[in-house]
Amino acid sequence: MSDLKRTPLHALHQELGARLVPFAGYEMPVQYPIGILAEHAHTRTAAGLFDVSHMGQVRLTAKPGHDAAKALETLVPGDIAGLQPGQQRYTQFTNETGGILDDLMVTSTGDHLLLIVNAACKDDDLAHLARHLSAACEIEPMFSRGLLALQGPLASAALARLAPSVATMKFMTGAFVMVDGAECYITRSGYTGGDGYEISTPADKAEAIARLLLAQPEVKPIGLGARDSLRLEAGLCLYGHDIDTTTTPIEAVLLWSIGKERRAQGGFPGAGVIQKQIAEGAPRKRVGLLPEGKAIAREGAEIALAGRVIGKVTSGGFAPTLGRAVAMGTVEKALSANGTRVDLVVRGKPVPAEIVPMPFVKHAYYRG
Amino acid sequence: MSVKYSNEHEWIRVEGDVGTVGISPYAQEQLGDVVFVDVPQAGRKVTKGESVAVVESVKAASDIYSPAAGEVIEANAALAETPGDVNADPMGKGWFFKLRLGNPADLDGLMDQAAYDAFVKSLS
Incomplete structure (x- = not known):
């Protein structure tokens, strides 16, 4: 190694x-x-x-006469300009087709923005930032x-x-x-x-x-x-598995992370595709899955309904808190309702499962 | 009674014409916490080297290969409730299945304890 x-x-x-x-x-x-x-x-x-x-930490500082938050908003659908000093938000770098290049956390210190991006994407993210934001921002990788x-x-x-x-x-x-x-x-x-x-x-x-x-x-x-x-x-997406360049934030059920004004105004890569999906619905949707019994459906397992493949498991494993297997996957939107009975194909055998809301374990965030 | 090992880290303990199969302490340590074992059904005929069981750890699923040909006569049903036995007692309570041996000569190609210990040592 x-x-x-x-x-x-x-x-x-x-x-x-x-x-x-x-x-x-x-x-x-x-x-x-x-x-x-x-x-x-x-x-x-x-x-x-x-x-x-190993995750990528990047500092964005506005150059004189520029606004770092406004600049970053040209690459992400999140409401960054609305961040108060000390506030943090989850968003995604999108591509021209509305797919997700990476997901990230953005915090405003008041003076600058701090980004935390995925380890596997950090070099590409840095190049992406440099290509698009160099005129407006000092871009400092803090990878060490x-x-x-x-x-x-x-x-x-x-x-x-x-x-x-x-x-x-x-x-x-x-x-x-x-x-x-x-x-x-x-x-x-x-x-x-x-x-x-x-x-x-x-x-x-x-x-x-x-x-x-x-x-x-x-x-x-x-x-x-x-x-x-x-x-x-916790039902949280893992980049490269549950979300990637072929999934939009709408398909991934991340609409909550897109600011209301930004939904209306766009101005980020793939905005046309994403706004259309907001208005008309996306063809696919990320869902939670509870398999019956003990078998574990892992990433890549097909999701079938009445013998027809309607999607794939994107993450699956044993949930220690629940003592049972859980999974998430992407299925055709029309068949994504909670309570829908599907089969997860594990080693060639159908394992009955139900589409369920996430998270599997209740969030326990401190909101004061 | 003798215990032999495959290079896939299964063990087989032979008494008469029945072999009991499990995975070695080294294998369970590499897998980490076992959360589910898919054991074969009694009556299933298996060939040497055939994938006959699956052991799921938190991280991954791993195939278990039969170290010998024969017919499965019993599976360890208790593993459904206590898969952690594979970690806690891999050579004992963590056995997977029992096999009526079809071809005792299959055992000749397996390692004895000393050879297996040397094999594991060579992997680290």
């Missing part, structure tokens, strides 16, 4: 006994010795620390910074011991906060459906802050395996 990149926490992962695997060009921990099920349960009941330093996610119902108690101001932060807000003598940018957000924070640290402080967090009694290290099962339970 010598050609793989390493995050600032690589040595710590090894010390903690992580199983390291290649992921998006990085050598990343998929699990620690306690295993994915225990890591998942710990994150749902206490607090889990994830190294997500650390990014730690602290997630779970006790995340607030643990982090507030080190940085008391985080206790009252609300979901989808961010602030500069001193942790262990270092200036970090912390948002109350995450990818588990639960309460928690993402902590952007200077590269040379990531390990010290991670160790400090792991020294809190509530906190255990959690790998990418549980990160995936946690986000699946």
Whole structure:
């Protein structure tokens, strides 16, 4: 794995006994010795620390006479201009056909915008930003910074011991906060459906802050395996699986992330396609699926209705909180109603399943 | 009674003409937490090397190949409720199925404990 990149926490992962695997060009921990099920349960009941330093952090600062938020809105359908300082929003980079190039979080600090993009897409995203926004913005990749996610119902108690101001932060807000003598940018957000924070640290402080967090009694290290099962339970999309360049935000049921004014005014790539789908409906829809029995339908499994293929599973796995298999997939819109009985084709055999609303596990965000 | 191993990390413990099949401690460790095992039905005739069972961990599904030909006479029904037995006791309670051996010579190509231990060591 010598050609793989390493995050600032690589040595710590090894010390903690992580199983390291290649992921998006990085050598990343998929699990620690306690295993994915225990890591998942710990994150749902206490607090889990994830190294997500492989994700791309980018700072956009307006050049004189320009507006960074307005500039970014030419690439995403989210309401970025409406972000108040300290507010965070989820949006997508779209292409000319309304497909999704990547999904991202955008936070306004008041002075600039901070973007968090997927690891596998970050180089392309940076080139995309440079191609379209160079005239309006300084575009600074901050790929060497650390990014730690602290997630779970006790995340607030643990982090507030080190940085008391985080206790009252609300979901989808961010602030500069001193942790262990270092200036970090912390948002109350995450990818588990639960309460928690993402902590952007200077590269040379990531390990010290991670160790400090792991020294809190509530906190255990959690790998990418549980990160995936946690986000699946929360019904959250994984780029490259549930969404990609061939799915629009409308098909992916992400209309909520598109600002009301932006739906009307457009002005982002693929706006014509997306506005038409908003008005007339999209041909396909992302849905939740509950298979009967114990079999697990994974990504790629066909979804059939009365013997006809109507879609595909895009993510599927075991949901530890529920003790059963769950899946999400994309199906023909006309057949996507909750309660519809379908078959998921697992190893050639039909497994009966029902289309259900998501999330599978109720979100528990802190809204104050 | 002897235990032999395939290079796919299945073990088979032979008593008389019946072999009990499972996966090795190394295999369960590589898979991680097992959450479901799809075991073959009694009466199924299988060939050596045929995919006969599937073990699902949180991360992935893996095929289990029969280390010998024969007829399945019993599957471990308890795994439906306690798939974690595969992790906790892979050589014991975590067995998958029992096979009436069709061709005892199939066992000749398998590894004994010492050979298998050396094989696992070579993988790390």
